[in-house]
Amino acid sequence: MATLVLFGVLAVALVLTVPIAIGLILATGTVFMIFHPNTPLFNLLSQAMVTTIDSFPIMAVPFFMLVGILMEKTGIALRLIRVGEAIAGTTPGGLGAAAIIACVFFAAISGSGPAVVAAIGAIMIPAMAARNYDKDYSASLVASAATIGPVIPPSIPMIIYGATVGVSVVKLFTAGFLPGLLMGAGLLVVNFIISKKRGYLGKPREGGIKWVLAQIWDGKWALFMPFLILGGIYGGIFTPTESAVVGTFYALIVGTFIYKDLTLKKVKDSLIEAALLSSIVMILLGGATTFGRLLTIEKIPAALASWMLGITETPILIMLMINLALLISGMFIDTISNIVLFAPLLVPIIIAVGYDPAFFGVIMTVNLCIGFLTPPLGMNLFVAQGVAKVPFESIVKQVMPFLAILIFTLGLMILFPDIVMVLPRLFGY
C-alpha cells in the first residue's frame, strides 16, 4: 500500500511537470505522513536534504563543472580542434573525425555533455559547412560525440552513482576510460564510412609531420589538463575532489596568464553557472536518498528482483532487460535524475545475479548518455540544433547511424564485461 502511494504520488507529480526533486520530496513526505504520522520519521527527510550535501566526495561536482565552464570560456576548444585536425584532417571526413577527437579530449577535462556540443559545435559546424558537409550531419555528429563526455572521466553522473550506491568513484573513473574510447572509435568508423559515401573530403595537408607536431605543441596547455586531473586521481596523488580543485586553479592560471582571455567578469559568471548546475543536482540527493531508504523498508528491490528472476535467471538477459528499460526511460528523463531514481532500485538486483556494481555504474552511465541523443527529449540534439540552425527532424534522421553504433558498443560492453573491468582490475581496485 505504501509502495502504491510512493510511486503514485511521484508519477502524478512528474506528469504535472513538478520538478523531479520536489516530486521525490512530496512522494516520500506523503508516505511518512500517511503511514507514520506523528513520528520523528519525517525528520529523516528534512535531515537528508542537508546531510547528503555535507559530503566531501560530492563537493567534486561543482568543481568539475567549474573546470569545464572555465575551459569553455578560454580558447581551449579551438586548440583541441586544431590538434584533432592536425591528426585526422586529411582523411575522408577528416573534419568530422577532428570534431570527435576534440570531444574525446574535452570529455577528459569537463565530463559534461551538452556543454561540449555548444563549445565544439559552435566552431566545428560552420567549419564543416564550409567544406561542403551537410549541416544536419555535422550537428548530429557533434551531438553524438559529446555523449562521450560523461563516460570518459571525470564524470558527474559517476560521482552521483558512487555516492548513491556506495561504490568508489576512483574505481568508476578507471572503469569508464576504455568504454569512452570505444564509443569514440565507433563514431570515427561511422563518420569515415558516411563521409566516403557522400564525398565529404579531407583538407589538403598544410604541412609535414613537423607541422602536425607544432599544432600538438600549440595545444599543450589544453592537452596537459587530462594528464593533471586523471593522472592525479589514478596515481593516488589526489582524491577526485582535490583533483577538481587543482584543475580549477590550473584552468584559472592558463586562462588568465597564457591564453589571456579570462576576465574577472567571466570568472564570476562561471562561478554562478557552476553553482546553478550543481545545485539542480544537489536538491535531488536528499529526496532520492530518503526514497531509496523507503524502497528498502518496503522491500521493493527484493520484490522486483524475484519478479525478474521469475522471468529468467540468465544474468545477461536480466542485464539486457534493465538496459532496454533504461534506454526508454532515458528518452524522457535526464541522466542524473535517472541515476538517483533507479540506481537504488536496480543495484540490489544486479548484485544478486553476480555483477559488480562498478560495472553496472559504467553501463548505466553509457546507456543514459545515449538518452542525450534520443528524441523526443535529447538535450544534445536541442543544443546542436540551436547551434546549427537546422530543423529538428533532419538532425534526428542524421543521428540514427551514430545512435545505432553507440547502442552497439553498449551491447558489446554488456556481452564482454572485460572491456569495462580490465582497467580497474589492472589497477587493483
Added chain:
Amino acid sequence: MLKKAIYLLDHLEEYIIIALFTAILLILGSGVITRYIFSYTPSWAEQLARIFFVWVSFAGISLAARHGMHLRVTAINLILPQRIGKLVLLVGDLIASVVAFTIGYRILLLTISIYQRGQTFAAMTSVPVWVMYVAGALGMIGMGVRLVQTGIIPTILEFVGKRNGSKEKDSDQNKLGKE
C-alpha cells in the same frame, strides 16, 4: 536606500555563491598545498569547506528556481496544445512552491531543535551545527519565493491577459542539463 536594499536582496543568492564558492576554492587549494609541503591539513578546513558548500548549494537551489532551471519531465507538453501545456506547468510550479515552503519549514523546525541542543561540529567545536541546517531552511523557502515571483505570478498575469509571458524563463530552460 530602499531601492538599493531591494536590489541587494534580489541578488542575494549570487553574492553568497561568489563569496563562499571562492572561499571553498581557497580553503581546499591551500589544503592540498599544505598537505604536500608540511604533510599537514587542519582538520577544521574540510568541515568549514563543507558547511560553505551546503550554503552555496542552497543559494543555488533558490537561484535555479528563479531561472526555471530545476529538472522536470516536460514530455507532456509535446502532446498538449500550448496554452494547456502552460497551465500544466503552472500547476507544477504551484505544487512545487507549496512543497518547497513546507520542507523549508520542516528544516527550520529541525534547525531550531538542533540549536536548542547546542550541538557543535566534532572537527570544529566552536561552530554550532545549526549554522549549516539554517542554509537548508533558507534555501528551500527561497526556492518557494522565487517560484512565486518568477514562475507563478507572471504566468497568472499572462493568463488574465496583462503581460506577454516570461521570455527569460523559457530561454533559461533550454540552457539546463549538463549532466
